[in-house]
Amino acid sequence: MSSHNYLPHIDGLRAIAVLSVFMFHLNFNIFSGGFVGVDVFFVISGYLITGGIYKELLAGRFSLQAFYQRRIKRILPAYFTMVIVVLILSALLYPFMQLKTVAGTAAMSSVFLANIRFAVKESNYFAADVHEDPLLNLWSLGVEEQFYLVIPLLFLLLWRFMPSWFKPAMWLMFILSIVSCLLVMYFGQPKSAFYFPHLRAWEFLAGSILAVAGTAAAKQNLKANVLSVLGLLLVAVPVFTYTQETLFPGVAALPVVLGTVLVLHYGVNGGVAGQILKSAPFIFIGRISYSLYLWHWPVIVFWRYVRFNEILPIDNIGIILASFMLAILSWHFVEMEFRFRVASASYTYYLYTLAGSVIVGAFATFIVFTNGAKNYFNKEANSMIRDSGTLSRFADTQLWVVNNDTEFTYAQLTGLDKNLLIPIGDQTAEKSFLIWGDSHAVSLLPGIDSLARVNNKGGYLLNRQTGISNDRIKYYKHVTQWLQEQQNIEQVFLIQRWSVRLESESQRQFMVNFCNNLKNLGLKTTIFQNVPEFSVDPIVFQARVKILNSFGDFRNSPMVDTTTYKKLTQPYGKLFKKLAKDAAFKILPTDHVFLKNGMYHAMNNEGELLYYDTHHLSPEGSRLLIKSLSDKVF
Missing domain, CATH: 3.40.50.1110 (SGNH hydrolase)
Structure with a gap:
């Protein structure tokens, strides 16, 4: 598997993942388990990242610097653009308590630790108060970014000093991660398993194991057809049957992860599943899936805020159209510009990252330490808010x-x-x-x-x-x-x-x-x-x-x-x-x-x-x- 070979069925799979999450966030009851779309993204990320690293290691040309440059160009421009816009809108629209909450998430996201913030706060992903944070969706990107920071270095060290352990180590890490996840889920704090990267790593590693398995892409035959369709079903059934009460990730995540692995391997050369995933609408949505994932949640939160949580069907149509419009703009003018058109010396990518991190971090930290910028934004409205009126x-x-x-x-x-x-x-x-x-x-x-x-x-x-x-x-x-x-x-x-x-x-x-x-x-x-x-x-x-x-x-x-x-x-x-x-x-x-x-x-x-x-x-x-x-x- 090559990081440079385009695999259209993966874009189709991304489309299913992002639409599942989007429809779940719109509270469409039929997509009650749509949150599993994030797990599909995790497996895809593990597969693509590890496949690219493995090919370059085999060719003797893997470079950590080049890897991180590609990740910076792929992820951070759209990421920081969205966070900055959300911070500005929050400063204009929110009273100080809500602005302080958003700024706290933004500050942690500036160093890619949004998931840790929610884990430490013991935030329930499905709780109503958490759903008022327009940066909530950054928790999953925090998990991904932490994987990207650690795994390449670990793989490089294994390849150089313990090459015979390269593949067995992946299995060992997979087993340790999934066992730890299950122990925490059923005997500890389930919220920790939702947010902490080491308890989610097994999902990425499932994709990694497939990427280095050494098996050729499955040929189109009855077996491949059946298994790719089975994979789609293993993803689709949880999307439509899981609920907020489902104990997740844990055992409940296994069908989704297995289904994604089956589709990645057996859907590459067509068949029923491959034809669906390679259709033009799925490929288009897959290509803008990153920007759509970034923007759909802030659009939902701000729309509900302005509408005082009274959402009608026409509002959902507006949310969908606005999200897709912003996603297309972000994909075309931000993602594509920085990924393929902006050519710079290698060190400038790190400067871009540092600049984005500093701008977001400084603005967010200022808001947090001034109690939601209470005396800087919306001063008259903030003065109306007093402490709890309960009798003492x-x-x-x-x-x-x-x-x-x-x-x-x-x-x-x-x-x-x-x-x-x-x-x-x-x-x-x-x-x-x-x-x-x-x-x-x-x-x-x-x-x-x-x-x-x-x-x-x-x-x-x-x-x-x-x-x-x-x-x-x-x-x-x-x-x-x-x-x-x-x-x-x-x-x-x-x-x-x-x-x-x-x-x-x-x-x-x-x-x-x-x-x-x-x-x-x-x-x-x-x-x-x-x-x-x-x-x-x-x-x-x-x-x-x-x-x-x-x-x-x-x-x-x-x-x-x-x-x-x-x-x-x-x-x-x-x-x-x-x-x-x-x-x-x-x-x-x-x-x-x-x-x-x-x-x-x-x-x-x-x-x-x-x-x-x-x-x-x-x-x-x-x-x-x-x-x-x-x-x-x-």
């Missing part, structure tokens, strides 16, 4: 949310410890109710306290984090035992973020048992539904609107549709319906006051914030909700 004190007592307090003793309950049981409502009335929950209970305190005072009711807030969880059984037993001894308490308010607290079957069963215990104590139990949740912090949203309004008119309130809210409550919906049929339980709605014209809003008509983050009510929102339920709460 109530009735002169520090709330548990400050230090995330969880532990308490039965003796503290019986002694009516004022730091554990905070008086709520009318201070002169008998304590007749207990508020029990997580941070959602804290966010409803202003409303419940106001209504309790109006109704001459008094009660307690259990001032501890008491979310539904099996590891909280001891504390639940403390409280139920204490309630059994209280003569005046007749009502318990359960207020939690049920979308998280009741997402598993074990949590729901815990809730059933707990509610039965309260019922057996003869207590009335009032459960507040989950409030609607938003994808954007309302305060950050206001800052975003302020920034974007300088480019045009944008709406000024975060919204979420009723379908999304139904999905949020669906996991525990049956449980709440069952409880509502029992007279001992009352399920109170929490969404109605935020609903207007079929959408839930995080601000009222006067522009007041009803939420202080994506899922906690502000004091104004709390009072509005409780006032609307005034005849149902007590």
